[in-house]
Amino acid sequence: MAIDKSINILIVDDYKTMLRIIRNLLKQLDFNNVEEATDGAEALAKLRAGNFSLIISDWNMQPMSGLQLLQEVRADAKLKSIPFIMVTAESKAENVVAARQAGVSNYIVKPFNAETLKEKIEKVLGHG
Amino acid sequence: MxxxxxxxxxxxxxxxxxxxxxxxxxxxxxxxxxxxxxxxxxxxxxxxxxxxxxxxxxxxxxxxxxxxxxxxLRVDEITDRQIPSATDELDAIVTHTAQATESILETCETLDDLASSLPQPYGAKLQEATTRIYEACSFQDITGQRINKVVQTLKRIEAKVAQIIATFGGEGEAPPLPESPPAAPEGDGLMNGPALPGAAMDQSDIDRLLASFD
Known part of the structure; x- marks a missing residue:
């Protein structure tokens, strides 16, 4: 079964250029329903107000980091089953382990390529 | 002696x-x-x-x-002029490269729109090229984070030098040292930014580590 390309995706990064890059790469993969947030708190508000099927988030953000956002999402009965991909420059083993323990679905290290993004999306949406 | x-x-x-x-x-x-x-x-x-x-x-x-x-030695010149000037230069690099990256992305988006109206295989070829440009543009995020780390280090050096001047020169109080960045994923989870090549794991290492939890 093919992936439903009409799903709502929330991308979270405090760096607007990175949001633009991810949005364009998602568009090339035919994902056109993409919303943006620039920190964890804004993302959480959008998630609670909307109907998202995938979260792609950076780690280093203030006032709420990507890890804190992940913890909030996993603690929220309505949001906890949404696949969560962390996209970050933090690439030490302890970062990956901390994210995994918090319930991350997959982890992409920056800089990344379009193929990696596609592969991880397919995997967390159950088609990998 | x-x-x-x-x-x-x-x-x-x-x-x-x-x-x-x-x-x-x-x-x-x-x-x-x-x-x-x-x-x-x-x-x-x-x-x-x-x-x-x-x-x-x-x-x-x-x-x-x-x-x-x-x-x-006039070490006060380091804190008064040289370090502030260096941090300003680094900030300017971040600003200018960000502006350049935005221009590149804008042009790429125009080419992407054009790609969908081109006959194959030209449209696909053009989109493949824009994908590579999008990927390359993520350098801006990484270099920005690296430069920010350098700026923080310079600020710590500036405060240390000011403390040495205050101790030996006896003129006024030294400014407090800026806080060191956290070294481990604790508290609010803010991290250290990109590691140098060879000092951290690549995507395949991360994939293997994640797979070990399954």
């Missing part, structure tokens, strides 16, 4: 001269006279204590000289 040794040698010479001049005088008597002179010079101090006192005085002079040398 060298001066102390020189003085000890001079003392030996003088004692030898005294013995030659007054061969009848017992060594103990000469020592007693020397001890009496030292006590007169340094109050109740023994010769050993007087020697120590002298060395402490010498050390004090070394510190005074070091203070003068540090003052003459």
């Amino acid at each position: 060298a001066e102390a040794f020189q003085r000890a040698a001079e003392l030996d010479e003088r004692l030898a001269a005294l013995r030659a001049r007054y061969p009848e005088a017992p060594v103990e008597v000469v020592a007693e006279i020397v001890q009496s002179i030292l006590v007169t010079l340094h109050g109740d101090l023994s010769s050993r204590e007087a020697s120590l006192l002298h060395e402490v005085e010498e050390l004090g002079q070394v510190i005074v000289n070091a203070k003068r040398e540090i003052e003459s």
